[in-house]
Amino acid sequence: MTDPNLYDYNPYSARPKIAWPEGKKLAFWLAPNIEFYEFDPPRNPKRPGWPRPAPDVTGYAQRDYGNRVGHWRLMEAMDRHDLRGSVSLNVAMCDHCPEIIEACAQRGWEFFSHGVYNTRYSYEMDEAQERAVIEDSIRTVEAATGQRIRGYLAPALTHTTRTLDLIAEYDFWYTCDLFQDDQPQPVKTKTGRLLSMPYSLEVNDVITYGQLAMDPWRYADVLKRQFDQLLKEGEASGTVMCIPLHAYLVSQPHRLRAFETALAHIRAHGDEVWFATAQEIAGHVRDHYWDAIQDDLDDKGLKTGGTAFDAWSQP
Template sequence: MTETTGNPLFDYSPIIERPALSWPGGARVAVYIGLNIEHFHLGRPSTSIWPGTADLVPDPLNHGWRDYGVRVGIWRTIDSLDRHGMRASALLNSEAADHYPQIITAGVERDWAWLAHGQTNSILHTGLEREQERHVLAGIVDKIAAATGRGPQGWMGPGLTETANTPALLAELGLSYVLDWTNDDQPYRLNVPGMLSVPYTVELNDLLLFSRGITGPEFVRIVRDQHEQLRADARTGGRVLALALHPFVIGQAFRARYLDEALAYLAAQPDVWLTTSDEIAEHYRHTVVDAGQRV
């Protein structure tokens, strides 16, 4: 019997009642890096390290903090990913493709997965009428495809925002999953033909963790704790560990060693599948959805 949630996008599915989910090679935990590559508008309040100047125009304090990520921080982050053989799942504002072509080139050379992350993180993806949204989404998808040579398969809205029509419109454009609904440790089907939800996280997320005063060593311990618990849970079916990174946060010089330690730990685990969100969605579709399992 299908259990409703009050949300027409998905049904209630307790993880204890699902068929066991398997990952390639017998892995227990699928690990992907959600690397946020974002463009922010000068003079528009957005993610801030200090709200006291956020409404000023210009706001050098906060805009400069954000801008550090694409100028400096991302290159440290890329170096760490390279050292440990990890490909990013790049959560790409389409405007970033215009402003930071060197980052796009670096990602293409490394075969990153490219996800649509709205136009800019200065504007939430909300308040759009259906036809207006169709036009906006088509423009986002087309720009990312032109810049990277690959149409995005996944979506995460700026600030994890959607409208009620977003998943269906994305499916029309050829996308197959969203990350916005951070309510599970496994992928699941949405009530939109062809669309999945793939786990993302606002908890194992550098922006949220460090803004709460977490230190570098504590960050490494949190990553280890997340993996250890998910590995234990995976006795009844594979789990997903998503690690969400923002280069203007994790790319700060004094945090670089702790990202490196966390990635080294994950890369050394024999039960981990180092992968991308695209590959997680594809594997789930082939082994669960196409096999007709009820989840």
Template sequence: MTRWPDLLPAHDRFDYRPIIRRPDHAWPNGARLAVYLGFNIEHFAFGDGMGANIGPASPQPDVLNHGWREYGNRVGAWRCLELFDALGLPTGALINTALYDHCPELVQACVARGDELIGHGHSNAERQGVLDEEQERALLLRCRERMQRESGQTPSGWLSPWISETSLTPDLLAETGYGYTLNWCHDDQPVRMRTRGGGALWSVPYPQELNDIPMIVGRLMDAKDFTAMVIDNFDEMREQSRAQPLVMGLALHPYIVGQPYRLRHLRTALQHLARARDQGDVWFTTPGAIASHMDALARERPADFA
């Protein structure tokens, strides 16, 4: 007779705590909903590795799919930045450090806007989860050091390429100087993660549904429907945030939303969010600012945010 274990394997990074039983607080200026744009700027090896596809994958070199993704760096990202400038919206720019070799002007444009730079691996043609501990630590340090050297920003946050982790990723992030991760999509509030040696790391909510890759590429959602989804999600979370402070991220990739017909619909969604910001209803911010705010709360109220 099969005997089932009483307890399933667990990560032990944080305890279960339902959203309806959390300490209350407010974001800056009394806002109840924090909103950020996760602007994913990525570079892919030609003729090798992983990448999102617009058509069936072909034997390498896969010119169709590589060229479609490269459109984001050459055209789409610049059109997106023009839109963000027009609406006065900051971003959390998730960058592959390979961009410094390929198109450094694009990273420089984000820095000039005052965007937060967030570590996103060296290339999105590679998975982080296949690395051993020494290799993974080296990747985290190499990206951190290069971003500081090239852009004058030491990244405080990280998103793994393809959200690919090893069992040690949170530990290594804390040990190499990162303060938060965007890899986990389990909550609508920041959650303090335990790491080895008594360290800690904030998990800032990052969307896997309000995200153009799984929705537009994976589920073949039309740009109009994606825009309606963003607006509906925002309006619902704004109502929910009356009961507790929440975080809403919107994940965008310029080779997808930077296509002209999609950009026109994205403009409608972002104008809706910007109007709410102008009315003082939301805190339009960056993931790093959210993590910093949580650090301050944890110092003031350690029992609530341990």
């Protein structure tokens, strides 16, 4: 296997131009991950629930800090900069911490599915189980918030070969599980119009703080440089910047002020930036550019055919 055939190749600089509303150059969205990690989760044969032997009191407590303290601090910071979130939600949080969900909904934030628990992986699920997770996500979030979710980020970034086809079948508009581009791009699925939404690992605080142990001020500088470059490129065709966040990391007292300097820098370019939710960005591309992108691929002879993960099933 050389290519899972998830999307067609189309060079960044030679595509149909994307224009954001009001002529904005860059679409900016924030993705707070509101998650629940079970103290002693069921064992998955392909991946342990915790890096250390379970039950992991330290790991659990660190993540619980995000739900008890960090999310409230992050919401207040985003309020100060008049920014909404698109919440990557472990939907069990609607039962465990409904106060957080209510506070986000009152602010007009979007919700999208990040599975039920971040310790329940998609690996080894059969189709019925995976459908149950998707249907539970739709039903639970709608009951708690009135929203019909349109986005999906697989729990702990774990998938099966059918995941993308299934979420497209259930009329999801975007997936955050692919990291191949700085513009929304079509994903090959059997049905629907599913987009790959830019969701960066490079500026994800799990990577910058959790793996790279960045200084908070260096992280703020990375965010500013990421933004400046994407804004410049957006002069030619609209780009997207996402900052994925985890409140147990970014909302630590010694880190928050540095993060807010990055938000202030981005906010200062408000005449050039569309501050949106992921659903709004996906809806704009689906409504205005889906056909143009597909026609462009046809004209260039770049379409390879098939659907997502076709190559994975080849002998």
